[in-house]
Amino acid sequence: MTGHPTPEPDLGVLAAQVLFSVQRELFTALAEQGFDDIQPRAGAVLAHLRTDGIRPSALARASGQHMQVIGSLVDDLGRKPDPADRRAKLIHPTETWPPPDADRRLDHARHRGAPCEGTG
Incomplete structure (x- = not known):
């Protein structure tokens, strides 16, 4: 410990963390639905x-x-x-x-109801 307080992350860093978490969840769900190349x-x-x-x-x-x-x-x-x-x-x-059913699969992945990382 250096004695210096750890700064709180700013809003941009927090927003990026949320974005990356949602992306990981969405693209994991897409891969599970057969879109592992996206x-x-x-x-x-x-x-x-x-x-x-x-x-x-x-x-x-x-x-x-x-x-x-x-x-x-x-x-x-x-x-x-x-x-x-x-x-x-x-x-x-x-x-x-x-793929022809990409919209349906993407919509399913977006609305599957799984919690984001760190929320469930």
Whole structure:
């Protein structure tokens, strides 16, 4: 013991701890439901993916991720020309990604009622 009091964590640190705890629980539940290939970093894409497509730059802005991160996350998704600008590409779901019942499984995982770490 050094004699110095341990500072209390600030709000940002506490919020990050809650986020990481919820992410661990959600992605553990997704893995239990057969989505063991979905990693937490994919949430940046999944949360903003639209059936009509979205440009990678818009996806980066909406998710707060760098374009390099978005580029690595969208490899499993389809790309097609943007009808408004043929130079641009739209990222859209494919037949295999996300899986057809992903919304149902994600909703089930979110609402399964299990306590977060440290609360139960």
